[in-house]
Amino acid sequence: MSEHLLEIRDLQARVADGGIEILRGVDLVIEPGEMHALMGPNGSGKSTLAKVIAGHPGYEVTGGDVLLDGKSVLDLEPDERSRSGLFLAFQYPAEIPGVSIANFLRTSLNARRSEEEGDLDVFAFQKLLNDKLGLLQVQPSFAARYVNDGFSGGEKKRNEILQMAMLEPSMAVMDETDSGLDIDALRIVSEGVSTLRGQDDRMGVLLITHYKRILGYLQPDQVHVMLNGRIAHSGGPELADQLEEMGYDWLHEPEPEPVG
Amino acid sequence: MSEVTTITEPGAAIDAQGSLERWIQSRAEPELLASRRREGWADWLAEPMPTRRMEEWRYTDISGLDPEAYSPVSTTGDRARSKEDLPGPVREVLDSDRKRSAVFIQHNGTVEHVRVDPDLAERGVVYAPIDEIAGSHPEILERFLFRSDVAQSERKLWALHTAMLSGGYVLYVPKNVALPHPVHALRYVDEAGGLVSSHSLIIAESGAEITCIDEYLSPDLDAESLSLNGVEIFGAENAVVRYLALQHYGRGVKHFSMQHANTGRDSTLNVFNVTLGADLARCDVSAHLLGPGSESEMLALWFGDRDQRFDHHTLQNHAAPHARSDLLFKGALAGQSHSVFRGLIRVAEGAQLTDAYQTNRNLLLSDKAKAVALPNLEIEADDVRCSHGATVGQVDETQLFYLMSRGLSRPEAERLLVLGFFDEVLSRVPLEGTRERIREAIELKIGLSR
Ligand SMILES: Nc1ncnc2c1ncn2[C@@H]1O[C@H](COP(=O)(O)OP(=O)(O)OP(=O)(O)O)[C@@H](O)[C@H]1O
Ligand SMILES: [Mg+2]
Numbered sequence: 287m288s289e290h291l292l293e294i295r296d297l298q299a300r301v302a303d304g305g306i307e308i309l310r311g312v313d314l315v316i317e318p319g320e321m322h323a324l325m326g327p328n329g330s331g332k333s334t335l336a337k338v339i340a341g342h343p344g345y346e347v348t349g350g351d352v353l354l355d356g357k358s359v360l361d362l363e364p365d366e367r368s369r370s371g372l373f374l375a376f377q378y379p380a381e382i383p384g385v386s387i388a389n390f391l392r393t394s395l396n397a398r399r400s401e402e403e404g405d406l407d408v409f410a411f412q413k414l415l416n417d418k419l420g421l422l423q424v425q426p427s428f429a430a431r432y433v434n435d436g437f438s439g440g441e442k443k444r445n446e447i448l449q450m451a452m453l454e455p456s457m458a459v460m461d462e463t464d465s466g467l468d469i470d471a472l473r474i475v476s477e478g479v480s481t482l483r484g485q486d487d488r489m490g491v492l493l494i495t496h497y498k499r500i501l502g503y504l505q506p507d508q509v510h511v512m513l514n515g516r517i518a519h520s521g522g523p524e525l526a527d528q529l530e531e532m533g534y535d536w537l538h539e540p541e542p543e544p545v546g
Numbered sequence: 547m548s549e550v551t552t553i554t555e556p557g558a559a560i561d562a563q564g565s566l567e568r569w570i571q572s573r574a575e576p577e578l579l580a581s582r583r584r585e586g587w588a589d590w591l592a593e594p595m596p597t598r599r600m601e602e603w604r605y606t607d608i609s610g611l612d613p614e615a616y617s618p619v620s621t622t623g624d625r626a627r628s629k630e631d632l633p634g635p636v637r638e639v640l641d642s643d644r645k646r647s648a649v650f651i652q653h654n655g656t657v658e659h660v661r662v663d664p665d666l667a668e669r670g671v672v673y674a675p676i677d678e679i680a681g682s683h684p685e686i687l688e689r690f691l692f693r694s695d696v697a698q699s700e701r702k703l704w705a706l707h708t709a710m711l712s713g714g715y716v717l718y719v720p721k722n723v724a725l726p727h728p729v730h731a732l733r734y735v736d737e738a739g740g741l742v743s744s745h746s747l748i749i750a751e752s753g754a755e756i757t758c759i760d761e762y763l764s765p766d767l768d769a770e771s772l773s774l775n776g777v778e779i780f781g782a783e784n785a786v787v788r789y790l791a792l793q794h795y796g797r798g799v800k801h802f803s804m805q806h807a808n809t810g811r812d813s814t815l816n817v818f819n820v821t822l823g824a825d826l827a828r829c830d831v832s833a834h835l836l837g838p839g840s841e842s843e844m845l846a847l848w849f850g851d852r853d854q855r856f857d858h859h860t861l862q863n864h865a866a867p868h869a870r871s872d873l874l875f876k877g878a879l880a881g882q883s884h885s886v887f888r889g890l891i892r893v894a895e896g897a898q899l900t901d902a903y904q905t906n907r908n909l910l911l912s913d914k915a916k917a918v919a920l921p922n923l924e925i926e927a928d929d930v931r932c933s934h935g936a937t938v939g940q941v942d943e944t945q946l947f948y949l950m951s952r953g954l955s956r957p958e959a960e961r962l963l964v965l966g967f968f969d970e971v972l973s974r975v976p977l978e979g980t981r982e983r984i985r986e987a988i989e990l991k992i993g994l995s996r
Contacts, residue, residue: 364951367951
């Protein structure tokens with residue numbers, strides 16, 4: 287049997303330099319081509335999980351493992367993880383005044399190319415960029431703006447998806463990309479994600495969200511609920527409906543497994 | 547550099563004076579220049595050597611500077627007959643297809659090439675080596691050369707620059723003539739251990755409009771060379787002068803640049819310094835707002851690495867009312883490089899309704915890099931708007947992680963952040979070709995192009 291696309295095994299992590307423990311044993315497996323949704327109350331650790339997967343230096347892994355295509359990524363730098371196919375669409379993307387989106391994207395794409403391949407040809411880049419801007423129905427002038435500088439909440443989210451579309455990851459983690467998008471933008475972004483998955487049927491997505499609206503567009507294979515740093519419950523798409531109706535109170539944290 | 551042979555010692559001075567005279571003879575130069583040279587030499591002997599006890603020199607120790615440790619660069623080279631005679635790096639800059647209204651090339655002390663758009667020459671634009679101007683337009687030199695109000699702290703080196711003058715140009719643009727393209731001067735030094743003292747005298751008569759570039763280049767030199775550089779800009783009423791100094795010498799050079807820009811009534815001035823090269827680069831940049839209603843913008847970027855020392859001192863000298871000046875200096879420092887920014891806004895008693903702003907920002911890319919920022923105000927008028935501010939900061943880890951999460955290695959991400967940091971200044975350069983030239987030089991220095 288082929289490897290899992292993403293496997294998270296009993297992952298434990300805390301804030302770096304001996305800070306508080308946030309992830310307390312997360313288990314999650316995503317197979318090629320699957321889309322999983324991750325829900326859970328504020329502060330339960332969803333974004334922390336996303337950032338730990340991406341290699342954020344602000345967190346320290348104290349146990350467990352994260353494997354991409356069967357290989358642990360924990361020893362890889364964030365850029366190496368990205369070049370291995372991981373992508374994180376941030377809940378709160380950083381603002382980088384002075385660096386245009388186009389320049390940033392060109393540098394990112396070139397960083398993936400080998401010495402022999404050399405830099406991407408300007409025209410090839412422009413064409414790729416125009417295609418993706420079209421896919422997400424974004425004005426071409428958008429790419430000339432500084433990365434997230436002065437962007438509205440929705441524009442930042444679109445920029446994340448534009449980057450994802452350009453970099454074509456094999457495994458994308460989307461952290462609350464739907465929050466802040468208006469109704470049309472949500473549809474456009476969802477269609478964009480579907481198109482990307484259509485182009486690469488092995489692409490996996492972990493979609494962190496509070497709302498089932500986006501799940502209506504994207505139809506996850508599984509829905510997980512995180513409570514207090516663990517996956518407390520998993521189910522099919524119907525779980526999202528239940529959560530919308532009943533909230534999280536009826537769920538309980540899993541008992542710690544007996545040691546030994 | 548060897549220890550001080552105290553040149554103020556009587557015996558040494560006489561010797562040096564003797565060799566100065568011999569040097570003047572050998573250059574067979576017009577009396578106008580020779581007398582300025584002698585005056586400069588007398589001032590050099592009379593002025594005290596700056597020490598670190600002087601506020602302006604607290605962070606840069608030049609007490610051991612001994613001009614006799616360098617040999618004056620050769621001035622007797624032949625003019626280049628064709629492009630192939632020019633040094634490779636100079637050819638490279640010329641080969642870029644940017645449009646220029648005039649070009650000046652100096653190789654060590656020799657002016658190898660000057661070309662002015664013939665249409666402009668016909669309209670009275672003069673662009674020629676200083677020596678030549680002394681013969682053809684002495685009145686220009688009489689009126690403007692070494693006429694700037696040089697601060698006490700600068701006089702010692704200004705005097706040495708005057709005495710040792712080796713090359714440089716005069717750009718004179720008559721009334722209401724607008725140059726369609728930049729005037730580009732390239733100075734290339736490859737004589738190790740040499741002393742080059744080059745001057746740029748830029749005059750824009752009323753209503754004239756110019757963009758003027760001084761570019762300084764050299765390979766890495768294995769014996770220390772001294773580059774003394776004076777710039778004087780005179781913009782008459784309503785003139786628009788944009789000046790860029792792009793210094794990307796190799797290592798082994800000590801560079802001192804003393805720049806004085808003087809604004810006439812309602813004139814506009816923009817002075818932009820890009821400091822990338824040399825072991826030690828000291829830039830004293832002064833804007834003298836002499837005309838009411840005039841406007842000055844001073845910009846600078848520097849990127850230091852290894853053990854480079856950059857020292858930028860600025861003066862926004864508001865002598866007239868209703869004038870406006872803005873300053874934005876940004877530096878990034880890697881390795882063990884250090885930089886100093888010391889800026890003064892001075893508003894004279896009668897300079898009411900002055901608007902003056904000053905900002906210096908520094909980005910440190912390593913624990914060993916250091917930046918000192920000393921903004922200052924000296925205000926004698928009461929109806930003014932002034933502000934100043936300075937910051938020293940590190941690379942933002944959140945931004946760095948964001949870029950790295952898209953596949954950029956840490957050095958690549960840092961370089962992109964540096965360029966982003968610089969963009970605020972770079973985007974103020976109106977001419978795209980000039981902006982690109984600066985960007986290229988910076989990218990080369992920070993190694994972005996692979
Ligand atoms: N660097 C940090 N320092 C201190 N506490 C942190 C840090 N990062 C996360 N936390 C805490 O860890 C908990 C989990 O945060 P996280 O951002 O992962 O939650 P979340 O599930 O994404 O919440 P939301 O739904 O509101 O986005 C929170 O209580 C948060 O305050
Ligand atoms: Mg979150």
